[in-house]
Amino acid sequence: MTTTEPRITVGVDGSAGSAAAVAWAADIASRRHLQLKIVHGLQIAGLYYGGGMSGIGATTLFEAVQAEGERAIADARALAASVDKDLVIVTELPNDSPVPMLIDESRHARLLVVGRTGTGGFADMLLGGTAASVVGHAHCPVAVVRGRPENTAAPETGPVVVGVDGSPNSEQAIAVAFEEASLRGVPLVAVHAWNDITYEDTRGTARIRTQPETLEEGEQRLLTERLSGWQEKYPDVEIRRQLVRDRPRNVLLGASETAQLVVVGCRGRGGFTGMLLGSTSQALVHHASCPVLVVRPEPVK
Numbered sequence: 001m002t003t004t005e006p007r008i009t010v011g012v013d014g015s016a017g018s019a020a021a022v023a024w025a026a027d028i029a030s031r032r033h034l035q036l037k038i039v040h041g042l043q044i045a046g047l048y049y050g051g052g053m054s055g056i057g058a059t060t061l062f063e064a065v066q067a068e069g070e071r072a073i074a075d076a077r078a079l080a081a082s083v084d085k086d087l088v089i090v091t092e093l094p095n096d097s098p099v100p101m102l103i104d105e106s107r108h109a110r111l112l113v114v115g116r117t118g119t120g121g122f123a124d125m126l127l128g129g130t131a132a133s134v135v136g137h138a139h140c141p142v143a144v145v146r147g148r149p150e151n152t153a154a155p156e157t158g159p160v161v162v163g164v165d166g167s168p169n170s171e172q173a174i175a176v177a178f179e180e181a182s183l184r185g186v187p188l189v190a191v192h193a194w195n196d197i198t199y200e201d202t203r204g205t206a207r208i209r210t211q212p213e214t215l216e217e218g219e220q221r222l223l224t225e226r227l228s229g230w231q232e233k234y235p236d237v238e239i240r241r242q243l244v245r246d247r248p249r250n251v252l253l254g255a256s257e258t259a260q261l262v263v264v265g266c267r268g269r270g271g272f273t274g275m276l277l278g279s280t281s282q283a284l285v286h287h288a289s290c291p292v293l294v295v296r297p298e299p300v301k
Contacts, residue, residue, distance in 0.1 A: 007035035007090075009109040011102050014072035016152045017115030021145040022076045024154045024291060025113040026083035028143075031183050032110075035088045038076045039105055040069045041098040069093050099133050106138035111293075116146045135285070135294050136266075141176065143293045144285050148257075154291050158260040159187040159240070163252055166222050169265030173295040174226060177263040178234045180293070186260065187238040192223040193251040194244075219243060249283040256288040263293045 010025035012018045022038065029036040042065055073091045080089050094101055106112045114134065135142045147153050162177035164170055174190070181188040220243055231239060244251050256262050262284065284292045 005035070005108045005110075007037050007109055008032075008111045008113060009037040009039060009102075009105045010076070010113040011098065011105075011115075012038055012040050012072050012076040013115075014068070014075065015115065017145070018072070018076070019079060019115075020147060020152045020154055021113050021115035021143075022079050023083060024143070024145045025111075026080035026087060028111065028113075029080075030084035030087055034110060035090060036080055037105070037109070038073060038080065038089065038091045039101065040072050040076075040093050041101045042066060042069050042093060042095045066093070102134050103137050103139070106140045106142070109140050111141050111143060112138055113143045113145060116144060116152075138296060141293060141295045143291055144288075145291045146288050148289050155260045155289075158258050158290070159189045160184065161189045161191060161252065161255045161259040161262045163248060163262070163264040164190050164192045164223055164226050165248075165265070166226060167265060169295065170226065171265075173263050173265040174230065176293065176295050177261075178230050178237055180261055180263065181237045182234050184260070185236075187240055189240045189242055189255060189259070190223065190227055191242045191244065191248075191251055191255060192219060192226075193246050193248040194219045216243070216245070253283055253287055253289075256284070256290045256292075259290050261291050261293060262288060263295060266294055266296050 008025050008029045010021050012022055026036055028034075070093065073093055077089055077091060080087060096104075102112060102114065112134075135144070145154050148155060160177050160181040162173055164174060177188055177190075223241060223243055227239060227241070231237070242251075242255075252262055252264070264284070
């Protein structure tokens with residue numbers, strides 16, 4: 001059973017990317033008056049497996065790995081406290097692998113935060129399919145904290161950008177994006193990217209849909225409908241609509257270069273279909289120039 005606690009959880013490993021994630025998570029927790037939980041997976045079992053270690057050697061290894069984990073936790077706590085000295089911080093150092101540990105932690109958090117790179121227990125965490133496993137199976141929204149190409153720290157300027165595709169999960173992303181823009185006091189850029197070229201799965205040949213003007217009118221109507229009512233709920237948020245005939249990954253990656261946060265739904269239709277298993281998600285997780293917040297579907301009650 002999933003029980004959401006009033007807290008934000010961040011996974012740490014002592015790397016620069018991890019530090020950026022901690023600072024970002026601490027700021028969000030402070031803004032929302034939530035508890036911050038800092039976790040680090042020791043992954044001792046993975047170190048022992050197949051190594052034939054026992055006795056003094058195993059004990060020495062365990063002590064070294066635990067000491068490294070304790071340092072990572074201590075450094076993260078100090079960094080978080082420097083963001084807000086009144087922030088309530090708790091820590092945990094379980095003997096678990098990072099991915100299952102973080103997925104389990106997501107059962108009890110409002111938001112799960114991870115950095116863009118990792119070492120030690122979180123080695124290669126955001127490379128290959130591991131990031132998709134965390135983002136794809138978490139039970140709460142997940143933020144992957146990324147900075148500009150020249151800087152690990154998350155950017156503090158720019159608008160919040162939200163990907164809109166008309167799906168129920170997109171609706172949840174819009175809600176989160178409006179709240180984030182309001183909390184930060186910045187404009188919200190609502191992006192709806194569409195493409196009038198589709199591909200035949202069996203033949204791999206392109207075909208162009210007819211009447212593009214009619215299609216564009218429909219896409220414009222969809223974007224307007226999805227944003228309807230939100231301006232009344234958040235009158236302080238300036239809305240900028242962006243309708244683009246292009247692939248979502250191209251548009252969102254471009255928008256991330258000047259944004260401070262990109263918000264997307266976990267799954268969608270059209271260009272966002274299967275985004276956490278395909279090229280769009282991989283592109284955002286690996287190449288976005290700002291944090292990416294992936295909103296999970298609401299649990300069925």
